[in-house]
Amino acid sequence: MSPLYARHKRTSLVIATAVAAGALLSTGLTSSASAENKTPAGAPTLLSASARTTLIQQAQSDAPETAQRIGLGAKEKLVVRDVVKDVDGTVHTRYERTYAGLPVLGGDLVVHTAKSGKAEGVTKATKSAIKVASLKPSITPAKAEKQAVGAAKTLGSAKTASDGARKVIWAGSGKPVLAYETIVGGLQDDGTPNQLHVITDAATGKKLFEYQGIENATGKTLYSGTVTLNSVQSGSTYQLTDSARGNHKTYNLARKTSGTGTLVSSTTNVFGTGTASSSSSDQTAAADAAYGAAETWDFYKNTFGRSGIKNNGVGAYSRVHYGNAYVNAFWDDSCFCMTYGDGSGNVDPLTSLDVAGHEMSHGVTSNTAGLNYSGESGGLNEATSDIFGTGVEFYANNASDPGDYLIGEKIDINGDGTPLRYMDKPSKDGGSADYWSSTVGNKDVHYSSGVANHFFYLLSEGSGAKTINGVSYNSPTSNGSTVTGIGRAKALQIWYKALTTYMTSTTNYKAARTATLNAASALYGGTSSAEYKAVAAAWSAVNVS
Secondary structure (H helix, E strand, O other), rough: OOOOOOHHHHHHHHHHHHHHHHHHHHHHHHHHHHOOOOOOOOOOOOHHHHHHHHHHHHHHHHHHHHHHOOOOOOOOOEEEEEEEEEEOOOOEEEEEEEEOOOOEEEOOOEEOOOOOEEEEEEEEOOOOOOOOOOOOOOOOOOHHHHHHHHHOOOOOOOOOOOOOEEEEOOOOOOOEEEEEEEEEEOOOOOOOOOEEEEEOOOOOOOOEEEOOOEEEEEEEOOOOOEEEEEEEOOOOEEEEEEEEOOOEEEOOOOOOOOOOOEEEEOOOOOOOOOOOOOOOOOOHHHHHHHHHHHHHHHHHHHOOOOOOOOOOOOOOEEEEEEEOOOOEEEOOOOEEEEEEEEEEHHOOOOHHHHHHHHHHHHHHHOOOHHHHHHHHHHHHHHHHHHHHHHHHHHOOEEEOOOOOOOOOOOOOOOOEEEEEOOOHHHHHHHOOHHHHOOOOOOOHHHHHHHHHHHHHHHHHHEEEEEEEEEEEEEEOOOOOOOOOOOOOHHHHHHHHHHHHHHHHOOHHHHHHHHHHHHHHHHHHHOOOOOHHHHHHHHHHHHHOO
């Protein structure tokens, strides 16, 4: 677990113990509640991953028999997509359908089977029989692609080619026909990711259907104003799931301290009110968390070409309304998730943009250098999250929360409007180290991080007094030197390369200097480059030499 901050080491230990105790207490309460309030027989039961896999494998094995039993034609086959099992043993198996080996869009169905094995019915997306006269198209894929690209252009996409096209059977409306499904990516005119699916009749070239794979929602956040979020529609509700970013989901723990919570949903596709509320059902914190996760994903992808925390295209998830008046936020590898408390009085949730970036970056560190969370390596771990959290804030370029070198300036943890940490002069928070010393590793990692935070600021902006985005800074140096910054963009690239290529779990400040010098040399043309010399000067300025 990597919390955002700790006033001293004892605080971190107390919080960790409280979380563990909360999990045990929750387990006991769940058992008691189940005994008093029997779960309805028709409610879904929780399946383990192995149990679900077994059911899916069995259903796929039985698919030919099932297809015949429900009256499908000889050219049709079923492909299992999902299985749900109820408390009473009823199984609902969701299938995709193929015809002569082609996907049938609009041909999906669900087969309902009692515990005894007796069929209880089929729910189909279409009642039409799947049959086409010919599987040979009359138009070329290029013609379908041109049509799809043109449709995407009207939405603001600058793409000149599709992301792919395939032959399908279109059964979404009317009589099933042979068709092309073409997908065009890119961005819409407001910057929203584009995933336009266009269905074209393969015989006539007529556009049959189009839909946007990315659902837009509106988030009225507490810290970042009104923003656009991605959601997924399920029936009459919209769920805070970002299908464009590894299916990141946002859950409401509703003051609990264990479990996943409830997936945040809305009937209006608007999440939050933009104002603070002490209610555990308020969606404003969820909107902030979802927005922060989206911006962090985009920051890593567009800045470093990294696809998600593990670089495998899989999104983590976020949990809001953790505990009661919990004044912290943390990353936990065991759940692969970010968790946010609601702050003092439950009205100052720790879901600001830089905090979101900070927490997700702990996951990146865990899956790259794996910096041990203690001593100097722990300080570097925390600093890495502050550095990339700052990068996320600048990247988002949100007028309600402009980029700065202050950490947690929006969440008012101190109760007096001051930020949690300062990168230009870390000691302004009353505990962080401006410069390295032989005892810096004895500090809490949130305070020993000051050395690397200060290094990053100096490397980016240089020493002395200046104003950036309306915030005044005045960064000193341990040796009285004047440091000239190389810009935040280059500083971020250097830190990221050092983290992912040259740092290990035990890297200390001396080794971090070597790692960043190696990174600067590799990125910017060797040891004689201005960037390499700037890295050396910035480390010397914080007494790491």
